[in-house]
Amino acid sequence: MQDIYIDTNVFLVFLKKEENFNHAKAMLQKVATGNGKGFVSPITLHELLWVLEKEKMPYTKTKSALDFITHHPNISLLTPSVKTFYSALDIKRERNLKIADSLHVAIMLENDVKKIASFDPDFDRIKGIDRVSGV
Numbered sequence: 001m002q003d004i005y006i007d008t009n010v011f012l013v014f015l016k017k018e019e020n021f022n023h024a025k026a027m028l029q030k031v032a033t034g035n036g037k038g039f040v041s042p043i044t045l046h047e048l049l050w051v052l053e054k055e056k057m058p059y060t061k062t063k064s065a066l067d068f069i070t071h072h073p074n075i076s077l078l079t080p081s082v083k084t085f086y087s088a089l090d091i092k093r094e095r096n097l098k099i100a101d102s103l104h105v106a107i108m109l110e111n112d113v114k115k116i117a118s119f120d121p122d123f124d125r126i127k128g129i130d131r132v133s134g135v
Contacts, residue, residue, distance in 0.1 A: 003037045004132065005108045006075070007118035008047040015057070015065055020119055023134045027117045031074050038075040039113055043103045045069065045077075078111050095125050105129065 006027070014024040031038035045066070052062045069075055080103065087106035092099055105126050108116065115130045116123050123131040 002115060003039065003113055004031065004115040004117050005039045005078075005104065005113045006031070006044070007104065007116055007120060007123075008044050008051070009119050010117045011044075011048055011065060011069065012051055013119060015052070015061065016055070020133070023119075026134075027132065032072060034074055036074075038072075038117075039078050039108075039111065040069055040075060041078045041080060041104065041107045043080070043100060043107070047100060078107050078113075080107050081110075084110060091126075097122055097125070 004027075010024045010027055012018070013020050014028055030036060048065065048069075049062065052065070070077065084103065084106045087110070088099060088102040091097060091105050092102040095102070095105075097105065101120065101122055104116070105123070108114075108129065114128060115132055117132050119133050121131070123129055
């Protein structure tokens, strides 16, 4: 597995043990064991915390997930710039994506990350981005 951006839904499927749990677990294990480098952004962290709060996930489980993502040596945080937000607006308009997904794509493109681990088929509409949803 090469460098891969990890969409929020992979973490959520894993944490909530939803459909595709085994695929999410396998993708996260590959990154965790050094089989490729994983990337997230502050957008990922915001979405994750927002959903977990909304669904009343226990504090300890939420903190544990945040600790894993932010402290794991094989997961790096990619920080958006002001330019990223302008790029995201263009992507949203051109590809009709939600703004959060457009931000993820803009961050990926700015950092030359070509793969995304995600269960969201909307990313399939982005030329140059390869979505990985299974093992």
